[in-house]
Amino acid sequence: MIRSPAWALLAAPALIAAAPANQDLALVQKHLRSIQTMTAAFTQTDRNGKVVTGTLTLKQPGKIRFQYQKGVSILIVGDGKALTFIDYSVRQVQRWPIGSTPLGVLLNPDRDIAGIAHVVDSGDPRIISIDAADPKHPEYGRINMVFTRDAAAPAGLRMEGWVALDSQNNRTTIRLSDERFNAPVSDGTFRWNDPRSKSPKG
Known part of the structure; x- marks a missing residue:
């Protein structure tokens, strides 16, 4: 089922008491560590407003794949060490080391x-x-991640998406739907x- 993104909920009445910020941050950490795998549909919007869709597959630690819609010749893959x-x-x-990209926060649950x-x-x-941004390495960019409280999701949170800014200040917005957790991948x-060659690379 595709749900309304979290951003749309901001206009709705708030009926739940707010938790202290440190508890919320700890809950996000617990959520990230509770995800062994995740698949989701995604919608990506770049800084120019171009929108593409696709399927995201994540496997901890450090593996991610953005498979774009038919007709888009781009692929993004993280193999545990580098984001390609x-x-x-x-x-x-x-290729970039995963830790030097905004997605490093998402792909290193032990941190x-x-x-x-x-x-x-x-x-x-x-x-x-x-x-999130590494104050010692501003060149790594920053990421803003949005979660909604959902008792049925790992650690009671569901990731709705994120906005990433890279070192060149390029803004990319990802919104997720139809998330499925911890199935074999x-x-x-x-x-x-x-x-550049005819041989597969992993």
């Missing part, structure tokens, strides 16, 4: 986020919004075909 951007239309491959993240007041106690999901 592949553009098949121009046969280009770029204590208390030193790099803080809770942002959303105006609705049903929603937890956190902003093969490591083969995170392999990709290198457009």
Whole structure:
């Protein structure tokens, strides 16, 4: 079932008492550590307003795949160590250490986020919004992640999406729907075909 994004809930009446910010941050950490795998549909909006859709697959630690809609020649894959951007239309491959990207917060559940993240007041106690950036490495960018309280989801939270700003201040918004948690996911999901050669790469 596709639900309304958390951002739409901000206009609704708030009926739940707000929890202290440190408790909310700890709950987000618990949620991230409770996710072994996740699949979801996503909608991505870039800084120019271009919208594309696709399927996200995540497997901890550090593995993620953004499979875009048919006709989009881009693939993004994290293999546990590096995040790889592949553009098949121009046969280009770029790689970055996962920890030096905004997604490092999401893809390293063992990291204590208390030193790099803080809770942002959303105006609705049903929603937890956190902003994370490494103060020692501003070049890694920043990420704002949005969660809604959901007793049926891991640690009682459901990730609604995030807004990431990279080191060039490029803004990307991801909104998730139809999340499914902790089902088996093969490591083969995170392999990709290198457009510079004919052999698969993992």
